[in-house]
Amino acid sequence: MGDTSNRIAGTANVVVDGLTIMVAGKFKYRPSKVKRETLTGMDRVHGYKETPISGLISMDVRDSGGTSVTDFNDMTNVTVTATLANGKIIIGSGMWTTDAQEVESEDAVFSVTFESDDVSEN
Template sequence: MASSAGMRRAGVGAGFINGVPYDIIECRYSPARWTRETLKGQNGIHGYSENPQQGRIIMSIRDAGGMTVRDFNDMSDAEVQLQLATNKTVGGSGLWCTEAVEVSTGEATMEVTFEGVSVTETPTS
C-alpha cells in the first residue's frame, strides 16, 4: 500500500532568496525557454515564430520585522530556490527582481517576481 506522503502533489516546502528563508504563501514558476506565435495569412497558417522566453519565479511572501521591503528592488543577481512538497527543486541564479514590490498591510503580504536567463526544475528521483 502506498503511503499518503507519496500522493502529495501540491504545496511548497521552503523558499529561499540568496540562501535566506522566507515565509511562503504561494509560488508560481515558469522554466519555459521559448515563446511561439502562430503566423497566419489570408490563405492559411504559415507556421510560427519562436523567440527566447525568460525563466520566472513569482513568490507571494509574508512581510516580517527583520526584512526591508526596499531591498528586493535592489536584487539583480539573486539565487532563488523553491523546495516543493513533491521534493522537486525549482531554482535559478543570476535572477533579477522585476517588479516594484508593494506590501498589503492587511495581511502583511507581497508578491516578488524574479526573472532571468534560466529557471530549472529538478524532479525527484
C-alpha cells in the first residue's frame, strides 16, 4: 500500500445525515464566525467593524440515480460531515441549504451550499 502521509488535498468524502453523497468537486468550507471590514475616514484608518457570519460547507454534487435533488432543497437542520485528504474532519450542525439546486445534465452535477452558525474543523 502506498504512503499517503504527504497527501494534503484532492479528496472529500461527505455524509449528510447518514447519507453518503458523491462529491464532484469544488468542496469549500468556512468555519469563520465573523467578518471584519476596515473603516476609513478622510483623515486616516479609524478601525474596523465586525459582523457575524454563518459557517458554510459547499460543493458540486453528482446527481446519481440514488440522489434526490428535491431532497437537497428540503434540507434543514441537517448534520454535514466531511473527511478531507489531509485528515481533517469538517462538521456542520443544524445546517440548511441556501440556494435552489440546478442540475447541469452534461456531467450530472449541481451545486449545494449548506449554512449554519456551527461549522468546525478537527
